[in-house]
Amino acid sequence: MKIKSLDELIKMREASVKKVNLRETGENAGETIELMVGMATCGIAAGARETLQSLMETIQTNGLDNIKLIQVGCLGFCHSEPTVQLNMPNQEPVLYGNVDKDTAKKIVEDHVMNGKLVDNHILIKSFDKA
Amino acid sequence: MNKVRSHIMVCGGTGCIASESDVIIKNLNDALKKQGYDEEIDVIKTGCFGFCGQGPIVKVHPDNVFYVKVKPDDCDEIVAEHIVKGRVVERLLFDEPITEEKVKEHSRMNFYKKQYRIALRNCGLINPEDITEYIAFQGYEALGKALTDMKPQDVIQLLTDSNLRGRGGGGFPLGRKWGMAANNASDKKYIICNADEGDPGAFMDRSILEGDPHSVLEAMAIGGYAIGADEGIIYIRAEYPLAIKRLEIAIKQAQEYGLLGDNIFGTDFSFNVRLKLGAGAFVCGEETALIHSVEGSRGEPSIKPPYPAAEGLNGKPTIVNNVETYANVPAIMLKGAEWFNSIGTATSKGTKVFALAGNVNNVGLVEVPMGTTLREIIYDIGGGIVGGKAFKAVQTGGPSGGVITVADLDTPIDYESLKGIGSMMGSGGMIVMDETDCMVNIAKFYLEFTQDESCGKCTPCRIGTKRMYEILDRICSGEGEAEDLHKLRELGEMIKGSSLCGLGQTAPNPVLSTMEYFMNEYEAHIFDKKCLTGTCKALAKYSINDNCIGCTACVKVCPTKCITGKVKEKHVIDQDACIACGACYDVCKFNAVVKP
Structure with a gap:
């Protein structure tokens, strides 16, 4: 495909950026939203991979680009797996439990996008753990 | 729908490929496939991260975890632990040399903290083949x-x-x-x-x-x-x-x-x-x-x-x-x-990439704003001298530059300041030398290079550098004469002034600058027939002191059988037969062998 104008190049860039936006260079760390999914043995057994995939799909469908979706080890709430912790900049982290794929979708659409907490799934709100 | 949620970046620079990063990429892909994660994780071969001394480098996005010295055998563990279970593989993290802390993110490493990347902006970030x-x-x-x-x-x-x-x-x-x-x-x-x-x-x-x-x-x-x-x-x-x-x-x-x-x-x-x-x-x-x-x-x-x-x-x-x-x-x-223009010094704007090498902990490529001091580059970014030894000098500008000593460590680096202290920017090679490096030998090394690379078109460069090299070689083998110092200086000035191109005009710099700052070493070689650091084998004289308990370990390793002595008695080295290989020094557990 030949690029014939600056506009075409910009379009090309926008299409390509999706492929690389996982790689933030560390300069704007601290301003991005972090979603951490507990992916220890218990989490995986309880379906954390499905949760993770649902989170990712929802993020992509809504075109959000300032979210880091990270898998982490055991968060210590094995009774309520899968667990998802949401770190919004300058806010206390919120830990959600029993997050199936529908709840995962709600976390992104209600909490991340609209600031509304997802009831019945909050394990801990406000605690000193990054 | 793009399902990729993580990118594993593997350094594909020459340095890391030499330590099998190609195999690492293959093993990572195999391990991902085995675990059924190959569709959601991409392995990407990228350019040099600059931290070559710690290679091969593997960096995981988006968690921003930076693994160093990864071996092909580590790939299964990275995938099983980090990718499947989200647990960072601690043992592959970087050990900060001074604080001895394990550091996960590259932005927190001293090596990267003071860098500012313009020319290297995409190295380690993109796949250069795409x-x-x-x-x-x-x-x-x-x-x-x-x-x-x-x-x-x-x-x-x-x-x-x-x-x-x-x-x-x-x-x-x-x-x-x-x-x-x-x-x-x-x-x-x-x-x-x-x-x-x-x-x-x-x-x-x-x-x-x-x-x-x-x-x-x-x-x-x-x-x-x-x-x-x-x-x-x-x-x-x-x-x-x-x-x-x-x-x-x-x-x-x-x-x-x-x-x-x-x-x-x-x-x-x-x-x-x-x-x-x-x-x-x-x-x-x-x-x-x-x-x-x-x-x-x-x-x-x-x-x-x-x-x-x-x-x-x-x-x-x-x-x-x-x-x-x-x-x-x-x-x-x-x-x-x-x-x-907002970056750098009054006369030199922007950044400069330096290839940090020699006896420094963090060997690699660093890009810093002009005006950064040598101390920051060597100690903060470079992590100090290997083995905690004392800094002696740094050679900038390669064979065209000169040595910079401890007195000028705090000089902000730019084109003019380096020239002012008798060296030059050159292309940005930076070779760090410690107390165990012999400066006469270093000068000889650079002259050997330039006289070999001289194209031969003009006489001062072709013959002059050869003669300088011969004199240095003589000094290092203990046959130097008082007059050599004068000859070196005269030849050096003459070659600088009359060569056709930059190669000849700068070739004597390593000699002239080491003569200026380390004259004592030249004099020791010529007058005392001694190499202060023991680098010049011909001048090295090993001996055994009273710490010797007669364990005979040195006798067994000596290739020329020049060490004699009875068991449980002090041993002696025959200086004439000794070839100064240092094997006895390395093997002695009692600090009894004295290195020259």
Whole structure:
């Protein structure tokens, strides 16, 4: 495909950026939203991979680009797996439990996008753990 | 739906490939497949991260975890632990040398903290074999902007205002050079990229070409537009096979996308780039010698003027710039002259890439703003001297530069300040030496290099450097005479003053500068027949002191059987038969062998 104008190049860039936006260079760390999914043995057994995939799909469908979706080890709430912790900049982290794929979708659409907490799934709100 | 949620970046620079990063990529892919994660995790081969001493480097996005010294056998564990279970593999994290802390994120490492990356901006971030990744990080936008919104003279004005100077050594202002070539009317002009990196220890140009080849192609096209050239040539040494391969891929992709070739961005500007492989002669880094080599003649310099900007390749106006210089151009075009001027010192703007090597903990490529002090580079970024030894000197500018001692560690580095303390910027090689390095031997090493690389066209360089090398060799083998010091100085000044090109004009610098700062070592070699550090084997005299308990360990390892003594009694070394190999010193557990 030949690029014939600056506009075409910009379009090309926008299409390509999706492929690389996982790689933030560390300069704007601290301003991005972090979603951490507990992916220890218990989490995986309880379906954390499905949760993770649902989170990712929802993020992509809504075109959000300032979210880091990270898998982490055991968060210590094995009774309520899968667990998802949401770190919004300058806010206390919120830990959600029993997050199936529908709840995962709600976390992104209600909490991340609209600031509304997802009831019945909050394990801990406000605690000193990054 | 794109299911990829994580990128594993594996360094694909020459250094890391030499430590099997190719196998690591294969093993990671195999492990991902085995675990069923190959669709959601991408393994990407990227350019040099610069932290070569800790290679191979593997970085995981988006968690931003930086693994060092990864071995092919570690891949299963990285996938099983990090990718499947989200647990960081602690043992592969970087150990900060001074604080002895494990550091997970590269942005928190001292090695990266003080760096500012312009020329290396995409190295380690993109896949250099995929043009769309370069485009994703604003690649070719500077060229598009220049071609559609700017006149050639605007481009030159912007680069003149930015005060970008040549990064290959001389530091000539780029805008002025381009302006001269633009003003010389001709039916044909050329843009040449000097990728004939030859300083011992310098590898920044190779890393840029391997990690971000498009940035150089884009800058050359901008140069072509600015001066009115339609042909670009990259003169690269055949010893850089990976850089050549990546450049060939990059040129092909840029042509496919219409970013090189005819009517770029739909304008009537056409530009093509081809490679010219050199045989790796140091003198071909000199621009006139380089041009002769491109023409197919012997790589020998000729007298300037005429400068290449007036009469260069095939007698036509030609611009020769170095790789790192070009890599800066697209960034300046996009961010503006003011931004570039905000970085650096009064006379030197922007950043400089240094290849940090020698006896320093964090060996690698570092890019720092001009004006950073040597102390910051060696101690903060470099993590100090290996084994906690004392710093002795640092050689900048490769075989053309000189040594800088502890007295000048706090000098902010720029073109002028380095010249002021008797060294030079050069291409940015930085070799750190500690208390165990013999400075006479170092000077000899550089002279051996330059006399070997002298093209032989002019007498002072051809014969003069050879004679200097012979004198140094004599001093190191214990046959130096008092008069040698005077001869070295006289020869050095003469070669500097009468050589045709930069190679000869700077070749005596390592000798003259070590003579200035470390005269005591020269005198020790000549008058006391002693090498203070024990480096010069011919002068080394090992002996055994009273710590000896007669364990006979040294007797067993001595290759010349020159150590004698009874068990449980003090041993003696026969100085005449000793070849000073140091084996006894290494094996002794009682500090009884005295190193000279």
